[in-house]
Amino acid sequence: MRQLLTKLEQASGLDRTGDRLQETVRSVLRPRGLRDLLHGVWLGHPLHPALVQLPVGAWLSAAVLDLLPGNRRSATVLVAVGTAGALPAALSGANDWAELTTEQRRVGLVHAIANGIGTTLFVGSLAARLAGRHRAGRTLGFLGLAAAGGGAYLGGHLAYKQGAQVNQAAPDLHRMSEGWRPVIDVASLPHEKLVSRTVDDVALVVYRDGDDVSVLLDRCPHQSGPLSEGDLVRVDGHACVVCPWHGSTFQLDDGAVVHGPAGTDQQVLPTRVVDGVLETRLP
Structure with a gap:
């Protein structure tokens, strides 16, 4: 795993996509007040790590309920809450990502892709549950949690190994x-x-x-x-x-x-x- 992460940090092939995406993010999130809001300036603490608690916590709780009988409705509500919370978490993460170093952006790009896959799977899980296909909803939910878990692992690498958005002083x-x-x-x-x-x-x-x-x-x-x-x-x-x-x-x-x-x-x-x-x- 360490060797894979080192190769990911050095994967210059990601830079072409990353550079274009960085320009797009900066263009979309151009107002300084919006960028400061998403960085967590008003909070005195990076906002992204706080926002990710909602989708991760809701999705993980839904997975636990899916393993127990008689909790279809509660699990569906939690999947919906987590999916709704993924959008602001993604916006704040993209805002932070656009200001990282090249090596950090490479890992951050794959982190975002993994979380995007996870969110898409949970959207499908929610749709299946609302249509009464709860077995398919559970399966998509477990797959989504696995993808989001991989994204969370890369997020931890970004913070604790590469020092992204950690107080350097x-x-x-x-x-x-x-x-x-x-x-x-x-x-x-x-x-x-x-x-x-x-x-x-x-x-x-x-x-x-x-x-x-x-x-x-x-x-x-x-x-x-x-x-x-x-x-x-x-x-x-x-x-x-x-x-x-x-x-x-x-x-x-x-x-x-x-x-x-x-x-x-x-x-x-x-x-x-x-x-x-x-x-x-x-x-």
Whole structure:
């Protein structure tokens, strides 16, 4: 299985289809507000993993009921609920997929195909059940669950092996030692400019706005872009930094994500000033 997944990651033959599909997804989901909604910006957490719980849970529950007598109606309702929930889950997944790296998109494409097959089988299962052909409905449901299970396996590979939509900055917190650490002399810190500093080999970005100073992890949680090289903008009165790689936008005072593709906030570190020196520590 590991060898197959490695070959899938390296399957450049998928790129022609993937590149065209990426352009289509970006064209269809063009409004930024819609993209942010589907990325989970409003939630502070990627939306796709939350939405997939509905179809997977409903379909799995329907399969359990199909193994027990006297549950045809309940199983049919669960298949219908799961099938309806597959659409928003697919939209959010496609939105995230369009912002992944090439190797991630290859696995994600097959992940989507497997889930598409599973959903189609469940549509057929629902139609068969409503027509009174419950044996055929159960068979199609079990096949659909198998396909969706394969898709879920690939989704786990995307997240846990390839790091898709996982907060890329979070591991930096484990590399900093405990206690307060010096960062920079406050007197040398310019106003309303991004300054890059390193503490325990962890890259940080420092921003001063009057007497307020913020220290954030420098690596963008989406794909590790250097925020210290990003642009400064103001959104709803808040000073924000725009990642130079993919455009994720974060408030500098509290790290809140304003625009995706990042779906999580950026980590802000506590600060204090001792003898004119700005210090920071782990949260």
